[in-house]
Amino acid sequence: MSAIDTESRGRGNAKVMNRFDITKRLVAKLKREEAVVGGIGNTNFDLWAAERRPQNFYMLGSMGLAAPIALGVALAQPQRRVIALEGDGSIMMQLGCLATIAHLKPRNLAIVIMDNAAYQITGSQPTATAHGADIVAIARGSGLDKSLWADDEAHFERLVDRCLAEDGPWLIATRIDAQPAVAQTERDPAKIRDRFMRGLGTRE
Amino acid sequence: MTGSAAPTVAGATRPWHEIMRDVLKQNQVRLATYVPDNVLRPLLDVLHADRDFTTFATTREEEAVGIVAGAWMGGMRGCVLMQTSGFATLANAIASLAVPFQIPVVMIVSERGTLGEFNWGQALTCRTMRPVLDSLAIEHHTISRLDEVEFITDRTIKQAVMTQAPAALILSPLLTGGKVLKK
Numbered sequence: 086m087s088a089i090d091t092e093s094r095g096r097g098n099a100k101v102m103n104r105f106d107i108t109k110r111l112v113a114k115l116k117r118e119e120a121v122v123g124g125i126g127n128t129n130f131d132l133w134a135a136e137r138r139p140q141n142f143y144m145l146g147s148m149g150l151a152a153p154i155a156l157g158v159a160l161a162q163p164q165r166r167v168i169a170l171e172g173d174g175s176i177m178m179q180l181g182c183l184a185t186i187a188h189l190k191p192r193n194l195a196i197v198i199m200d201n202a203a204y205q206i207t208g209s210q211p212t213a214t215a216h217g218a219d220i221v222a223i224a225r226g227s228g229l230d231k232s233l234w235a236d237d238e239a240h241f242e243r244l245v246d247r248c249l250a251e252d253g254p255w256l257i258a259t260r261i262d263a264q265p266a267v268a269q270t271e272r273d274p275a276k277i278r279d280r281f282m283r284g285l286g287t288r289e
Numbered sequence: 290m291t292g293s294a295a296p297t298v299a300g301a302t303r304p305w306h307e308i309m310r311d312v313l314k315q316n317q318v319r320l321a322t323y324v325p326d327n328v329l330r331p332l333l334d335v336l337h338a339d340r341d342f343t344t345f346a347t348t349r350e351e352e353a354v355g356i357v358a359g360a361w362m363g364g365m366r367g368c369v370l371m372q373t374s375g376f377a378t379l380a381n382a383i384a385s386l387a388v389p390f391q392i393p394v395v396m397i398v399s400e401r402g403t404l405g406e407f408n409w410g411q412a413l414t415c416r417t418m419r420p421v422l423d424s425l426a427i428e429h430h431t432i433s434r435l436d437e438v439e440f441i442t443d444r445t446i447k448q449a450v451m452t453q454a455p456a457a458l459i460l461s462p463l464l465t466g467g468k469v470l471k472k
């Protein structure tokens with residue numbers, strides 16, 4: 086059994102945290118122009134609220150595609166760390182991408198799942214995780230060995246440090262509360278894309 | 290089976306899939322993602338065999354669109370290969386990501402559902418493809434002859450990049466031979 090297997094207490098014992106708070110903790114650790122791809126709705130709203138970094142990409146309507154978009158960035162720029170932020174409902178819609186990522190093994194990619202057990206933005210209908218689906222178990226079954234539940238904020242921060250220092254791909258799952266996002270992203274896709282490309286150095 | 294012969298850059302006659310690989314390469318396309326199709330097999334084979342390309346299958350076509358979109362923003366050009374039924378799953382990914390964010394995702398679609406189709410589902414799916422592309426004002430061209438492959442592929446990629454818009458190349462059975470029911 087590897088250290089990874091014993092490191093987390095699992096979903097049942099994970100502390101319910103707050104999305105904006107852990108997004109701020111994550112962003113505060115980004116010192117090397119790491120790219121962050123926010124998922125539909127709340128994950129990108131709280132990312133926008135945490136800090137308007139040029140290396141943030143705010144996806145607007147493509148539910149489930151945060152991790153694939155981040156994978157593309159990671160393949161194109163292997164020297165840069167890339168982090169996808171995704172909701173539980175969204176990742177459940179595109180589970181196959183976990184197996185694709187496990188196959189390609191991008192060392193510079195991490196996925197952070199914000200599991201509130203609900204499709205919060207459409208009215209908080211329960212998702213599959215409310216009925217027992219465990220995203221870390223699914224990720225491991227897809228071949229992503231470095232998949233863990235964050236026990237609490239301090240553990241989350243330690244895991245983020247590891248994602249930024251050690252080879253991935255990583256998946257960190259967090260349980261979060263029902264607080265709505267604290268702000269809304271500016272909805273200007275061309276501008277978002279252009280700013281992101283400048284942030285990544287692919288546009289002058 | 291693969292259309293009429295055409296002179297190529299080297300002056301020799303080559304099949305459509307080799308021409309297409311070379312044109313993709315000349316246009317700095319380095320990433321090829323796909324959900325497979327039998328008619329695309331020769332192209333997928335030469336892409337896999339060529340170390341200049343990162344070639345892999347995804348579990349869904351929209352996943353492939355997401356990956357190619359991300360790669361473009363990171364400075365790597367890519368394409369998505371699929372059959373007609375795969376394109377039919379893409380309206381949301383194209384309309385919410387590639388078009389509004391102005392990302393030149395190049396889609397290469399092997400056309401099923403016409404010219405001898407035996408599967409009614411494919412035939413109906415095929416009829417949704419061009420209306421969806423037209424409704425989003427996406428540039429698309431159908432390649433039906435070997436002598437068109439180089440020009441259409443090359444110009445379509447260049448225009449997609451220069452106008453920052455997705456584009457589709459539809460490979461007609463007239464070019465590829467399509468898929469026929471084996472008795």
Ligand SMILES: Cc1ncc(C[n+]2csc(CCOP(=O)(O)OP(=O)(O)O)c2C)c(N)n1
Binds near residue numbers: 126
């Ligand atoms: C393909 C598709 N289906 C449905 C929707 C509607 N939709 C938008 S956000 C969302 C819920 C997302 O849930 P989750 O990822 O868990 O994030 P949360 O809202 O809980 O933060 C849904 C169903 C959509 N945008 N796209």
